Amino acid sequence: MQRLATALQIEHDASLRTLNTFGLPAVARTLVRIDSARAVRRVVDHPEYGRAPKLVLGGGSNMVFTRDVSPVVLKVEVRGRRLVEERPDAWIVEAGAGENWHDFVAWTLAQGWPGLENLALIPGTVGAAPVQNIGAYGIELKDRFESLSTVDLVTGRSVTLDARTCAFGYRDSVFKQEGFGGLAGKSVITHVRFRLPRPWQPVLGYLELERRMHETGNFAPDAQTVFGWVCDIRRGKLPDPSDVGNAGSFFKNPVVTVEQCRDIIGRDPAVVHYPMPDGSVKLAAGWLIDACGWKGKSVGRAGVYEKQALVLVNRGGASGAEVVTLARAIQESVYGRFGIRLEPEPVIV
Structure with missing residues (x-):
């Protein structure tokens, strides 16, 4: 690893096999670990990497590498979780883009802020969640979204985007769209904020959750129970990336x-x-x-x-x-x- 005066964490010829959940072989010619918005701006200002093509990488759960990667790989590792605001109608909770998604969901429930339990055990990071507009068991990320922070990869400017600007669709967002208006490869998400509604109401319309209610006789489950059901259902039919x-x-x-x-x-x-x-x-x-x-x-x-x-x-x-x-x-x-x-x-x- 090379550390420049700019404090960028740079790796050359870095293996990506352990950085994608498929475990596919690929090598990044240059990989930069991003732990803050400031680090993104340092990349933008870098004499060599500033103008180079870039690939933003979160948890690697939505990537299929078919070859080695020549663009500069920005490995997002921004940490942090906090309650931003407690409103009468919602908790506003923020997480760094590099936080593990499932761990973040579990943490919000442990703090007494339900609302994300249907999205439990989805692999990947918090920053990748809005890119994909992840969804499961009757909930999509856009249903719990407040805003996010990005850094522009051309200007280095920090920008806050709301749901309308993110243009969420089915497993889609402005961050997957190229061309005019699209932000694919043009910005790095550093923090995401979620709006967790008060009072909380469970979302139970999905067939497998209805089946669990009938099996257990629990027709008024709390958020932790729904979380457990979702985890059990997913583990029963989806392989753990750490195993397969x-x-x-x-x-x-x-x-x-x-x-x-x-x-x-x-x-x-x-x-x-x-x-x-x-x-x-x-x-x-x-x-x-x-x-x-x-x-x-x-x-x-x-x-x-x-x-x-x-x-x-x-x-x-x-x-x-x-x-x-x-x-x-x-x-x-x-x-x-x-x-x-x-x-x-x-x-x-």
Whole structure:
């Protein structure tokens, strides 16, 4: 490691294998560890790295590396958790972008500030959560979002963004969008603030949570109970990245029109689908993949998880190219049978 007068923490030819949850091999020509907004500004002012292309890396839970990385990798490690404000209608809680997401959720509950329990056990960091607009069990990040702080990678200026500016969509945000107006590769999130509503009300409409209520006879669970249920459900069907390399759900659940859904139901009555408030219908991508016979199958050393077809896994020593080859084969199968094009959730690098 090299420490310059600017106090930047710089590593050359840094392995990224342990910095992505898929465990894929890749090397960063230059990696800079970012522990503050000031560190981002030092990168912007750096005579060599300031104008260089950059790749922002959080917990690596949403990255598929297919090659070595020539852009400067900014490894976000900003820490800190605090209550910003206690309002009559909400707690405003802030976390550094480098905080582990699940640990942060558990911490908010321990402090008596519920609201994030449905998002428990999602891998990754706090800073990556708004980029992906993570969601699970009836809640999306945008439902609990207050604002975030970023540093512009051209000007070094700190900016606070609200929900409207973040342009949250289904597993999408302005931070994934390129071109005019998009912020992909143009800024670094340093802190995120959440609005946890008071009084708290549980979100229990998801089928598996309803099943837990009936199994336990607990129809008025507290936040800690919901947290425990969500963790149990996720552990039962999703592999732990520390045991089996993966990036969680690999494909977005496709959204179709009522007419398209009716056509698919006509051919496959068992298709799992969910009516949406805007009149569209969300299809379960995992069901579509399973229906095409992919569950448990492999391409090289990349495979489809045996318990959940939506999850692609590293069976040991897989390359990013093998993961992408498998993903494309699945996309072709689903399109050939259902006429639906699945869109990957992770960023392919």
